[in-house]
Amino acid sequence: MSRRPTASRSLMVTLKDTGRSDNGHEVAQPTGWAKPLTPTFLTKPWGRRDGLPGSENAQTLGEIVYQSNSLGLVIKWLQTSEALSVQVHPPGPRRKHEWWHIIEARPGAYIDLGLQETVTPDRIAAAARDGSLSGLLNRIVPLPGDSFYIEAGTIHAFGPELTVLKVQEANDVTYRMFDYGRPRELQVTQAVGEALLTPSVPRAFPDDDAPFAVTPITLRAGEKVVVTPERACLAVISGGGDLADHAFTAGECWLARGPVALQAHTQSTFVLAEPRPRNAQTSDDGANDE
Structure with a gap:
């Protein structure tokens, strides 16, 4: 990277x-x-109390969000204490490309980014439903200072023990494929229909x-x-x-x-x-x- x-x-x-x-x-x-842009502090169940600065009424703090409507960009600081959901953002007019910069990676930290090998839609849908999806994903143990550019359509997830700066487009259409048993709706069919099902080499920075x-x-x-x-x-x-x-x-x-x-x-x-x-x-x- x-x-x-x-x-x-x-x-x-x-x-x-x-x-x-x-x-x-x-x-x-x-x-x-x-x-200065005005921050929004978001409480998340996967957040932490011992990292990013935030008020007591925003604990456990998961995200600090800065939105620039005029630029079509959102800047976020994220901190995780557990793995986040496996997601896909659709390409096309509702796309959301992202760039991640690793600020802190504690022991046990990782990210899932793309696939290890080419898979069929049926296989990845079955893995998302039976809990074996992580075995198909490209797991990376990042170091502070590493950067990753995530194109829309790439299957991705944050692992635990991370602090990350994220730059993204303002669109926020997200399809969850797997959520570690949390009681939230999954959109497996939509995610598989939009996901890139062939592996690619992770890129550190956006291209031209x-x-x-x-x-x-x-x-x-x-x-x-x-x-x-x-x-x-x-x-x-x-x-x-x-x-x-x-x-x-x-x-x-x-x-x-x-x-x-x-x-x-x-x-x-x-x-x-x-x-x-x-x-x-x-x-x-x-x-x-x-």
Whole structure:
């Protein structure tokens, strides 16, 4: 999972205290803006109390959700204490492509992603109904820093003991194939009809045909950059500092339009998520992202 992401549409210029770039060229003053998106804290039975920050009325905390309607993107932090349901998101106009970045993987953590071998619809439907589905899935033990791009139609599931940053399209059509005996409705027939039933090599990052691009960014303490997205979400994984003259901290997600200045007070890591032009709406101020 070490393949580099494809080039995003943003440029990033490292600044010195003089206001010049590392190669000595002057850099124009940033004229963009940034605003924090409002989080939604979701209680989940498979969540945890000892990981992501959340209020007592959102325990056990499973997800922190940031939604950018104007970009057609949703950014989530997830933490799991047990395996989640095995799912499929249909391709086509209701599709939901996803990108996962592993922040923490405790002992016993895993993800299920795609199939080990080509299967028939009848075989996988029977496995979903008799509880043997996990034996057909490609199980991966991830490490912190690993990334995975999940195309719609891919059978997938989060295992236990994970903390994950997820970037996804805003559609949320989900067919559950298996749910470990939880009393929720399954949609096995629909899932099998939409699922990719041949194995594929997991990809770390979206390709050029994907509906969004992601760019990991790491800054040393004191480092300054100018980031120039047309429109993007900036998820703060760790650290703290200033973004367009606003203080940021870990666990936040910002809507930004470049060029904007980004300075780390401590070593900081981010993910910049940008929609491809055909997927972004045209709102200019992000007012519908409140």
